Amino acid sequence: MRELELDLDAFEGPFDLLLTLLLKEALEPREVDVAAIVLSFLERLAERDEIDLDACGEFLVLISALLELKARGLFPDEAAELEALEPEEAAEELARRLAEYRRMKDAAAWIRERLAAEGDRWYRLGPSPLAPRLERRLAPQDANALGDALRGLASYPPNVSLEHMALRFPPVSQFLERFRAVLARRRRFDFDSEITGLSRVEQAVAFLALLELRKAGEIALSQAAPFAPIRVSKADEERTLAWTARSA
Amino acid sequence: MDSPLRLIVSDPVDRLAQTVEALLVVASAPLSVVELADATEDDPVRIETALGVLGERYREGRSGIVLEQVAGGYAFRASRAAAGACARLFERPVERGLSQAAHETLAIVAYLGPCSRPEIARIRGVSADSTVASLAERGLIAEAGRGHPEQGSPGGAIRYRTTPLFERVFALESLAALPRLDDLGESTEELRDRLVEVASARAS
Amino acid sequence: MDSPLRLIVSDPVDRLAQTVEALLVVASAPLSVVELADATEDDPVRIETALGVLGERYREGRSGIVLEQVAGGYAFRASRAAAGACARLFERPVERGLSQAAHETLAIVAYLGPCSRPEIARIRGVSADSTVASLAERGLIAEAGRGHPEQGSPGGAIRYRTTPLFERVFALESLAALPRLDDLGESTEELRDRLVEVASARAS
Numbered sequence: 275m276r277e278l279e280l281d282l283d284a285f286e287g288p289f290d291l292l293l294t295l296l297l298k299e300a301l302e303p304r305e306v307d308v309a310a311i312v313l314s315f316l317e318r319l320a321e322r323d324e325i326d327l328d329a330c331g332e333f334l335v336l337i338s339a340l341l342e343l344k345a346r347g348l349f350p351d352e353a354a355e356l357e358a359l360e361p362e363e364a365a366e367e368l369a370r371r372l373a374e375y376r377r378m379k380d381a382a383a384w385i386r387e388r389l390a391a392e393g394d395r396w397y398r399l400g401p402s403p404l405a406p407r408l409e410r411r412l413a414p415q416d417a418n419a420l421g422d423a424l425r426g427l428a429s430y431p432p433n434v435s436l437e438h439m440a441l442r443f444p445p446v447s448q449f450l451e452r453f454r455a456v457l458a459r460r461r462r463f464d465f466d467s468e469i470t471g472l473s474r475v476e477q478a479v480a481f482l483a484l485l486e487l488r489k490a491g492e493i494a495l496s497q498a499a500p501f502a503p504i505r506v507s508k509a510d511e512e513r514t515l516a517w518t519a520r521s522a
Numbered sequence: 523m524d525s526p527l528r529l530i531v532s533d534p535v536d537r538l539a540q541t542v543e544a545l546l547v548v549a550s551a552p553l554s555v556v557e558l559a560d561a562t563e564d565d566p567v568r569i570e571t572a573l574g575v576l577g578e579r580y581r582e583g584r585s586g587i588v589l590e591q592v593a594g595g596y597a598f599r600a601s602r603a604a605a606g607a608c609a610r611l612f613e614r615p616v617e618r619g620l621s622q623a624a625h626e627t628l629a630i631v632a633y634l635g636p637c638s639r640p641e642i643a644r645i646r647g648v649s650a651d652s653t654v655a656s657l658a659e660r661g662l663i664a665e666a667g668r669g670h671p672e673q674g675s676p677g678g679a680i681r682y683r684t685t686p687l688f689e690r691v692f693a694l695e696s697l698a699a700l701p702r703l704d705d706l707g708e709s710t711e712e713l714r715d716r717l718v719e720v721a722s723a724r725a726s
Numbered sequence: 727m728d729s730p731l732r733l734i735v736s737d738p739v740d741r742l743a744q745t746v747e748a749l750l751v752v753a754s755a756p757l758s759v760v761e762l763a764d765a766t767e768d769d770p771v772r773i774e775t776a777l778g779v780l781g782e783r784y785r786e787g788r789s790g791i792v793l794e795q796v797a798g799g800y801a802f803r804a805s806r807a808a809a810g811a812c813a814r815l816f817e818r819p820v821e822r823g824l825s826q827a828a829h830e831t832l833a834i835v836a837y838l839g840p841c842s843r844p845e846i847a848r849i850r851g852v853s854a855d856s857t858v859a860s861l862a863e864r865g866l867i868a869e870a871g872r873g874h875p876e877q878g879s880p881g882g883a884i885r886y887r888t889t890p891l892f893e894r895v896f897a898l899e900s901l902a903a904l905p906r907l908d909d910l911g912e913s914t915e916e917l918r919d920r921l922v923e924v925a926s927a928r929a930s
Contacts, residue, residue: 305649348643377703378645381629382622384701385692389617389625392693394605395590396612396752397597398550399687403755404794404803405548406816410864413822417896421905423829424837427849428910428920431928537807544790544808545815547751553815561815586744587751587791604748611765612752 280314289314293336296343303344312337444476449483453506457493462507538564539572543580551686552595593689594696616660617691623653628662631682632700636666638679654682662688742768743776747784750793750802758799827857832866835886836904838918840870842883849921851928858886866892 278289289311295301315333319325456463465484469477484506487493496505541562545553555573559566573589573596580589580598588601600608620628627650630642642650657663666683689696745766749757759777763770777793777800784793790805804812824832830850835841846854861867870887888901898904911917 302649304643305651307648348647374645375647378626378629378633381633381703382625385625385629385632386622388692389620392691393614393617394602395599395693396605396608396748397599397690398752398754399616400754401550402548402803403753403801404796405550406804406809406812410818411820412824412864412866412895413820415824415896417898417903418905419824419829420833420836420896421907423826423833424907424917424921425910427830427834428917428924430924540790540805541808541811542790544792544804545811547791547802548804548812549815557815561811563811563814586746586748598751600748600752601744604745607745607749607765607767608752610767611749611757611761 278311278315278318280311289336293340296340302347303340304347306340306344308337308341308344311340444479446479446483446486449480450486453483453487453493457506457508462505465504465506467503468506535568535571536575538562538568539575542569542572543576546576546589546596546598549597552593552597552690554595557595590693591695592693593686597690616662616687621653623648623650624657627653627657628684628688631657631663632684632688632697633703635663636681636683638681640679658682661685662691739772739775740779742766742772743779746773746776747780750780750800753801756796756799756801761799825857827852827854828861831857831861832888832892834921835867836888836892836901837907838914838921840885840887842885844883849925851925862886865889866895 280287280289280292292301292306292311296303296306315337319330453468456468465481469480472480484493484495484504488495491509494507494509496507497503498505542558545558545561553561555566555569558569558573562569577589579585580587582588582601583603586601586604587598590597590599623646626646627642630645631637634641634645639650639654642654654663658665662685663682664685666681668680684697688694694700746762749762749765757765759770759773762773762777766773781793783789784791784802786792786805787807790808791802792805794801794803827850831846831854834846834849838845843854843858846858858867862869866889867886868889870885872882872884892898893900907917911920
């Protein structure tokens, strides 16, 4: 079932790869046409002599999960709003949307038919080969502007002072000591929670201190995923854990 | 053959018709009556008369060049009889390979426009980003400013409308020439009634 | 009016002529006899005959659309009688000013004499390609042959000079009437050296 080949607007390939991409958030659920997947699956099912109940069950679970993901993605603000509706109101709302969708489907069908019917109308896009050239006319100009332009090019640029941009950098050593002290009390801590409330410059210097400690082999760093909190632990702690894991 | 045409040239409306046909053969898009009147420095009513003369001369079955009223103006095109020869020589870059998604998006923008990508996605149930980009690149839709949040266009998103090229491709005199949605497909009342029925049955 | 045209439609060469005029009204470039023969799947000799018929119908004085034989084949153009109306149709609004890049490039070419694009780019510190192309397109500068490497024009690049249109637009009787820049140097050579010196100081 997972090798089901799909050809959707947003995706072309096996269903399995589609799921992987969705889980890795490389593809937005809202980009995926769920109905087309169901159709592909049904077509595949029709080709078989026997029905594989396990595969059908798995598909049902996967596709309903996908549908829910997509619904949440499409209507982030409305989920709460819709939950509060009475069944009648919900049906009314659903009917309204379905009616709108159906009208658009009908309009799309008209568009398609019209395109086919008007396919034998040929016309030129753009000017004819011997059309007069577009003249770009210019109002009278002042020759002094030319002299000024050249004067601008012939003068040295002023020295730009950077004094007003002076930044106060706290010493790296301040954070080295601070992190060593924390690790003396606790075996590990989250870098992010340790630097909340500091200015951007201070946070940058704190990060430099972290790299220094890592270079010196005093600490170990780990991060579950990009932008996840940075976990800081004592170096020997991590080494022991790694050794245990490998020998197990 | 020559004599009726000589007679025509001595007729001022037909001289105006000659100028109008000259303009139409070099123009890059349909020309409105006002544009033709400005270029010829003549009266719009007389322009209409001249267009009537040309419409009679350049019509399907009678001439290989056909005058059509389209996209808010007048333009020449090839006769339908010459479609085969045209297809052998020319390309159709604008409408070639339009997907189902593109048809739906065009329908939404044409009927509800101007509308934003989130609005299109909401109706279609699928993100419209790549389709909108492709339609804009083909020149069938174009940006039409930003919406206001209170107008139902979230966060002042860029809104899109169909272009005169869209009207040209679909042979519409204007967007008003689109068929009424109510005339397309069956009534949606039944659908609504059935859903409400199902919902109340479940609730009770 | 109708009867002679009905006769024509029954004549095969005139039906071919209708297809040819249809192709010509759609084409965006002149069409050769071979292209027309391929598209109509007809014989080149019969195409020539059809073009003869069309040349008679679409000729100066008789029609606003005129069939013209040009390099590369046949194309329709507007009649000379409609030239005034066409000019009004294709007229663009007058442009008020020039960009800073255009001023600088024009100033360099006007004061230093024929310059290549690499020279202009070196003095301005940014690529001059699009500005030079735009100024040449609007007729304010023109090609003035290739430079010699020993004259400081690298690799014999194309050099540009200002045009008589430039002098008209800037109300100059000649280039000698340009505002004097004594503060920047006594000769063109001094001026050039100074510009190059400042440019390299700016780049470092």
